Amino acid sequence: MMLEKVLMVAMVVLGVIVLAMVNFPALGAEARPLSAEPVEEARLQAIAEDLRCLVCQNETLAASRAELAEDLRREIRGLIRQGKNDAEVVDFLVVRYGDFIRYRPPFKPMTWLLWLAPFLMLVAGLGLLYRLLSGRTDAAIEEEPEA
Numbered sequence: 001m002m003l004e005k006v007l008m009v010a011m012v013v014l015g016v017i018v019l020a021m022v023n024f025p026a027l028g029a030e031a032r033p034l035s036a037e038p039v040e041e042a043r044l045q046a047i048a049e050d051l052r053c054l055v056c057q058n059e060t061l062a063a064s065r066a067e068l069a070e071d072l073r074r075e076i077r078g079l080i081r082q083g084k085n086d087a088e089v090v091d092f093l094v095v096r097y098g099d100f101i102r103y104r105p106p107f108k109p110m111t112w113l114l115w116l117a118p119f120l121m122l123v124a125g126l127g128l129l130y131r132l133l134s135g136r137t138d139a140a141i142e143e144e145p146e147a
Contacts, residue, residue, distance in 0.1 A: 040080055047076055047086055051093065052103050060103065 053064035
């Protein structure tokens with residue numbers, strides 16, 4: 001009897017949760033761009049897609065919802081309104097935050113380690129694997145009993 005009441009309450013709660021999950025997305029409105037100028041907003045999106053959110057670090061500036069990302073998008077919008085071209089906007093942000101803000105940092109002495117580290121680690125791993133496997137085969141040959 002008590003188990004039936006608990007199951008009934010659990011089913012009602014589960015039903016309310018499912019109903020809420022189904023209906024809430026329908027209540028949301030589509031986000032409007034912050035700029036009245038579609039060309040300006042398109043430039044902002046194009047620039048922000050190539051920049052990293054400094055808070056999230058694995059999201060683009062365009063996709064991030066962090067407060068800093070919103071501030072940076074506002075800053076980019078202001079620079080666009082001042083008549084700066086895309087390269088000038090990116091250069092402004094690179095001077096301010098460094099090459100880390102770019103998703104594709106340039107290949108220069110300051111970023112060589114960033115670009116080359118994966119390959120160096122691969123070569124080191126292959127060298128270690130070769131050394132371990134070649135040592136294992138030598139030991140296996142030496143341990144074989146003679147007939």
